[in-house]
Amino acid sequence: MENIQSIKQRFEIIGNDVKLNRAIEKAIQVAPTDISVLVTGESGVGKESIPKIIHSLSHRKHAKYIAVNCGAIPEGTIDSELFGHEKGAFTGATQTRSGYFEVADGGTIFLDEVGELPLTTQVRLLRVLENGEFLKVGSSQVQKTDVRIVAATNVNMFEAIKKEKFREDLYYRLSTVEINIPPLRERKDDIHLLFRKFASDFGRKYKMPTIRLMDDAIQMLLKYRWPGNIRQLRNIAEQVSVLEEGRTISATTLHGYLPNAGNTNLPAVVGSPKKEGDFSTEREILYKVLFDMKGDLHDLKKLTLELLKNNDTEKVQEENQNLIQKIYGNENQDITEDNGAPVEVLHLPEPHAEQPVTQSFQEDKYHFAEEIEEEETLSLQEKEIELIKKSLERNRGKRKAAASELGISERTLYRKIKQYDL
Numbered sequence: 001m002e003n004i005q006s007i008k009q010r011f012e013i014i015g016n017d018v019k020l021n022r023a024i025e026k027a028i029q030v031a032p033t034d035i036s037v038l039v040t041g042e043s044g045v046g047k048e049s050i051p052k053i054i055h056s057l058s059h060r061k062h063a064k065y066i067a068v069n070c071g072a073i074p075e076g077t078i079d080s081e082l083f084g085h086e087k088g089a090f091t092g093a094t095q096t097r098s099g100y101f102e103v104a105d106g107g108t109i110f111l112d113e114v115g116e117l118p119l120t121t122q123v124r125l126l127r128v129l130e131n132g133e134f135l136k137v138g139s140s141q142v143q144k145t146d147v148r149i150v151a152a153t154n155v156n157m158f159e160a161i162k163k164e165k166f167r168e169d170l171y172y173r174l175s176t177v178e179i180n181i182p183p184l185r186e187r188k189d190d191i192h193l194l195f196r197k198f199a200s201d202f203g204r205k206y207k208m209p210t211i212r213l214m215d216d217a218i219q220m221l222l223k224y225r226w227p228g229n230i231r232q233l234r235n236i237a238e239q240v241s242v243l244e245e246g247r248t249i250s251a252t253t254l255h256g257y258l259p260n261a262g263n264t265n266l267p268a269v270v271g272s273p274k275k276e277g278d279f280s281t282e283r284e285i286l287y288k289v290l291f292d293m294k295g296d297l298h299d300l301k302k303l304t305l306e307l308l309k310n311n312d313t314e315k316v317q318e319e320n321q322n323l324i325q326k327i328y329g330n331e332n333q334d335i336t337e338d339n340g341a342p343v344e345v346l347h348l349p350e351p352h353a354e355q356p357v358t359q360s361f362q363e364d365k366y367h368f369a370e371e372i373e374e375e376e377t378l379s380l381q382e383k384e385i386e387l388i389k390k391s392l393e394r395n396r397g398k399r400k401a402a403a404s405e406l407g408i409s410e411r412t413l414y415r416k417i418k419q420y421d422l
C-alpha cells in the first residue's frame with residue numbers, strides 16, 4: 001500500500017494536519033474495494049483529489065475516470081448526459097448516444113456536487129448503485145454497467161434530505177464510507193505552509209521574488225476564518241504576489257486582502273479596491289455591466305433586423321426562440337437548439353441583480369453605455385474574455401468557483417463560455 005507521504009507528493013497535496021492525513025489514509029484503504037465513497041467538506045478544501053487517489057489506487061486505474069460536475073449540467077440534459085439516450089427520445093435526438101455510465105464501464109465516475117442532482121436523476125442513480133442497471137432516456141431496454149462511484153458535496157446533506165431535495169436512501173447508498181476534509185481554519189499548522197508554497201509558485205510564475213510574511217501577518221493568517229478555504233488562500237497569495245511592490249508583507253497590508261477580516265487592532269483599510277477579491281474594483285464591475293449590456297444590445301439588433309426583413313412576427317418568434325429567451329428570459333418555457341438537442345434553459349436573473357453594485361451605480365451605467373465607442377467595447381469584450389479565461393485557469397476549469405470569483409452566476413458563466421466559445 002502506498003504511503004500517505006508519497007500520495008501527497010503524487011497529487012500535490014500540501015499539509016500535515018492529522019485530519020487531512022486521516023482522510024488520505026481512508027482513501028488509500030478504501031481504494032481497492034468497490035465501496036461508494038462520499039467526500040464531504042466546505043468549498044475549496046480540496047475534495048477533488050480524493051476521487052483521483054481512489055481511482056488511481058484501484059483495480060480500475062486503467063479504465064476510465066470521469067468527473068461530472070452535477071451542478072453545472074442543465075436539468076434538462078443531465079439524464080441524457082449520464083445515462084445516454086435513444087434515437088428519437090426527444091426532439092433532436094437524431095441518434096442514439098452513450099452516457100457516462102456506459103462509457104465509464106469498468107472505471108470510476110466522480111459525481112461532484114452530487115447534492116445538486118435533480119430528484120428524477122437521483123432515482124436512476126439509486127438503481128445503478130443497487131444493481132448496476134440503467135435505462136437510456138427513451139429506452140425500455142435495461143443495460144448493465146460496472147462503475148465505481150465517488151461523490152462529493154459541500155452542502156449539508158441532512159438539510160437537503162429534510163427539505164426533500166435529496167433522497168435519504170440514495171444518501172446512505174452513496175456514503176457507505178464518508179471522507180471528510182477539514183476546513184482550513186481547523187488546520188492551523190497548514191495555513192502558513194500552504195501560503196509559502198503558493199507564494200513561491202506565484203513568485204516563479206510571475207518572475208518576481210517570493211513574498212514573505214512578517215510575524216504579525218502570519219498571526220493574521222492563522223486567525224482568519226478562510227470561508228473559501230485553500231482556494232481563497234491561493235487567490236490571496238496570488239493577489240499579494242502580483243499587486244504588492246514590497247516583498248515583505250505586514251499585517252496592515254495583508255488586512256486589505258482579507259474580506260471581513262474582522263476586528264484586529266489594525267487601522268481599517270477602508271474602501272480598498274482589492275478587498276473583496278480579484279474583480280471587485282469599480283472599473284471591473286463597470287466593465288462587466290457593459291459587457292452584459294453590449295451582449296443584450298447585439299441580440300436585440302439581431303432580432304429587430306429579423307423582424308424588419310421578415311414581416312411574419314410569428315415565424316420570427318418561432319425561429320428565434322433562443323434569442324428571445326436569452327433577452328427576455330422565460331422560466332417556464334423549454335427551448336431547443338436548431339438541431340433540437342436540449343440546451344440549458346437560461347434563467348436570466350433580474351437585470352444585473354447579481355452585480356454587487358449599488359442602485360445608483362446601476363442607473364448610471366445606461367447613461368455611460370450610450371457614449372461607448374465600438375472599438376472600445378471590443379477591447380472591453382477581450383478584457384472580459386481574458387478575465388474569464390484567467391479565472392477558469394486559476395480554478396482549473398471549475399465553473400462554480402470561477403463564477404463565484406467573477407461575481408456572476410454559474411449559468412451566466414456557462415452562457416458566456418458558449419458565447420465566446422471558450
Ligand SMILES: Nc1ncnc2c1ncn2[C@@H]1O[C@H](COP(=O)(O)OP(=O)(O)OP(=O)(O)O)[C@@H](O)[C@H]1O
Pocket residue numbers: 012013014015041042043044045046047048049153154230231234394395396398401
Ligand atoms: N492540500 C492542498 N495542497 C495544495 N493545494 C490544494 C490542497 N487542497 C486544495 N488545493 C487546491 O485548492 C483548490 C480547491 O480545491 P478543490 O477544487 O479540490 O476544492 P473542493 O473541495 O472541490 O471545492 P468545491 O466544493 O468548491 O468544489 C484547488 O486548486 C486545489 O488544487
Ligand SMILES: [Mg+2]
Pocket residue numbers: 047048112152
Ligand atoms: Mg469541487
